Amino acid sequence: MSSSNLKVDVNQNGDVKNAADTLDDINDIDFSKLLEKPRPLNIERLRSLDERSLTELSGSPQLRNADNASRAHDHADSYVFSPSVGRRSGFNTPRSVHGFESHPMVGEAWDALRRSMVYFRGQPVGTIAAVDNSEEKLNYDQVFVRDFVPSALAFLMNGEPDIVRNFLLKTLRLQSWEKKIDRFQLGEGVMPASFKVFHDPVRNHETLIADFGESAIGRVAPVDSGFWWIILLRAYTKSTGDSSLADMPECQKGIRLILSLCLSEGFDTFPTLLCADGCCMIDRRMGVYGYPIEIQALFFMALRCALLVLKHDGEGKEMVEQIVKRLHALSYHMRSYFWLDLKQLNDIYRYKTEEYSHTAVNKFNVIPDSLPEWIFDFMPSHGGFFIGNVSPAKMDFRWFALGNCIAILSSMATPEQSTAIMDLIESRWEELVGEMPLKVCYPAIESHEWRIVTGCDPKNTRWSYHNGGSWPVLLWLLTAACIKTGRPQIARRAIEVAEARLHKDNWPEYYDGKLGRYVGKQSRKCQTWSIAGYLVAKMMLEDPSHVGMVALEEDKQMKPVMRRSNSWTC
Ligand code: GLC
Numbered sequence: 001m002s003s004s005n006l007k008v009d010v011n012q013n014g015d016v017k018n019a020a021d022t023l024d025d026i027n028d029i030d031f032s033k034l035l036e037k038p039r040p041l042n043i044e045r046l047r048s049l050d051e052r053s054l055t056e057l058s059g060s061p062q063l064r065n066a067d068n069a070s071r072a073h074d075h076a077d078s079y080v081f082s083p084s085v086g087r088r089s090g091f092n093t094p095r096s097v098h099g100f101e102s103h104p105m106v107g108e109a110w111d112a113l114r115r116s117m118v119y120f121r122g123q124p125v126g127t128i129a130a131v132d133n134s135e136e137k138l139n140y141d142q143v144f145v146r147d148f149v150p151s152a153l154a155f156l157m158n159g160e161p162d163i164v165r166n167f168l169l170k171t172l173r174l175q176s177w178e179k180k181i182d183r184f185q186l187g188e189g190v191m192p193a194s195f196k197v198f199h200d201p202v203r204n205h206e207t208l209i210a211d212f213g214e215s216a217i218g219r220v221a222p223v224d225s226g227f228w229w230i231i232l233l234r235a236y237t238k239s240t241g242d243s244s245l246a247d248m249p250e251c252q253k254g255i256r257l258i259l260s261l262c263l264s265e266g267f268d269t270f271p272t273l274l275c276a277d278g279c280c281m282i283d284r285r286m287g288v289y290g291y292p293i294e295i296q297a298l299f300f301m302a303l304r305c306a307l308l309v310l311k312h313d314g315e316g317k318e319m320v321e322q323i324v325k326r327l328h329a330l331s332y333h334m335r336s337y338f339w340l341d342l343k344q345l346n347d348i349y350r351y352k353t354e355e356y357s358h359t360a361v362n363k364f365n366v367i368p369d370s371l372p373e374w375i376f377d378f379m380p381s382h383g384g385f386f387i388g389n390v391s392p393a394k395m396d397f398r399w400f401a402l403g404n405c406i407a408i409l410s411s412m413a414t415p416e417q418s419t420a421i422m423d424l425i426e427s428r429w430e431e432l433v434g435e436m437p438l439k440v441c442y443p444a445i446e447s448h449e450w451r452i453v454t455g456c457d458p459k460n461t462r463w464s465y466h467n468g469g470s471w472p473v474l475l476w477l478l479t480a481a482c483i484k485t486g487r488p489q490i491a492r493r494a495i496e497v498a499e500a501r502l503h504k505d506n507w508p509e510y511y512d513g514k515l516g517r518y519v520g521k522q523s524r525k526c527q528t529w530s531i532a533g534y535l536v537a538k539m540m541l542e543d544p545s546h547v548g549m550v551a552l553e554e555d556k557q558m559k560p561v562m563r564r565s566n567s568w569t570c
Helices: 019-028 031-035 054-058 060-081 104-115 145-157 162-175 223-240 249-263 293-309 314-338 342-349 373-378 401-410 415-427 447-454 474-484 488-499 528-542 544-549
Strands: 008-010 016-018 117-120 123-127 194-200 205-211 339-341 384-391 394-400
Touching: 104 117, 104 528, 117 162, 117 194, 123 145, 123 162, 145 162, 145 223, 145 528, 145 544, 162 194, 162 205, 162 223, 162 249, 223 249, 223 293, 223 544, 249 293, 249 314, 293 314, 293 384, 293 401, 314 339, 314 384, 339 342, 384 401, 384 415, 394 401, 401 415, 401 474, 415 474, 415 488, 474 488, 474 528, 474 544, 488 528, 528 544
Parallel strands: none
Antiparallel strands: 008 016, 117 123, 194 205, 339 384, 384 394
């Protein structure tokens, strides 16, 4: 790595520091605050902000009062929710507390997860994307923010929060770097896609090198990283009951910077977030530009998590008001326009076009002829899902797993919609789970469409990688969604399917084929998030209270929307 790749940091006084100096500053953060003991066990389940309504919060007196009380409740709650706090097992593979016998793969997975840990100046700060020396590394030797999330959850569930806290603090410092692509400067709040530890053998010194999109293939900034960071900060706080990390002024500022990027006013006519292709887990051109479901669901979840960890005073209060407004608009928009079930599909099929004015039913002027053939067979009688994208005259009907699972976990989906998503997964088991959970999206795009949409991407040929490939990491999201909707048996079935192959195949990154039968053609082995995703799924099934770290209750005041449709107009 050439020294020109090292970033510089411009502080508020305009002083420029080199990366190494900047990283020394990380140690200036008052760590003593973080050492404060968590509060004692709270037996009574307190009413958390998760359960407080946004409407309740939008009134200013409540905003004031909601502040510390409700934030504290969310944290105190964690003791009731997450018994793992009391069973720290150090660096051992966790043993079951409920007499549930671990699969032999669990021990292997823990060993592999530990091998992936990355240290910076003696402290664990993350996990490497893949410990696979057989392939060209590209950037798989980096700590990816999104990839670290399942690792972090596994560590939290096992009572090892230190690596998660270090990760949150290190990435927070990286956020303050000046980020440039050619001569263009990125927003202050952008979080890196990934970072790596660079060891300078001459100075015998370690520094961090981060990628905000300026090195990434396609040069796209990761919109999801900041959202995952906020979601993880809340999971850490919930799991440990320690709010001192989130309360640090640096963390509060970090949250505000991330959200300022998304909440600023502009030309938008929708509350959803406009994105470039490849700005999330699907980080290559796949026709997910516009308003991809993955980002909208993560945005919603991050906004709700921010409400729980932001101090509702001073600068925080103004942001809280903005968040509450946006959540109302976003949930309405998503539940109304992204939701598809048999009835809605039939309505779209019969849409009139070229309507003008407020009375329009087909607001985005979707032409029924643009409905793809496959959707008519795919849609079960019972069930539904949030489609991939909605923008003027464009509906991407593809199913995307991550967005739909996060929609359930964040309660962006109503309880009925959540049930319907699970119904759909059950009815379309072969298509979505097949021989390896879970399809990242369905169906694959092929032939001419593949050429146009992906730009002839040889990595994303049909039923491979992002184009209909099966990604074991998604198992943790599926399991969490299953538990939240009271359908753990679905997760059990999926885990059994994965257990038949994952370890034997050495934890591939993804599988190919309509049924996910083949190890992906360019799939890395020993892919850390495949390993961590499996562990998290197992631990959540064993102790469903862990789901509280990544799930938010429905806001009772957010009523399901009444949609106007042509069938009601006669
Ligand atoms: C691939 C995936 C991306 C992941 C990265 C590291 O680029 O598309 O989502 O973060 O690999 O595993």
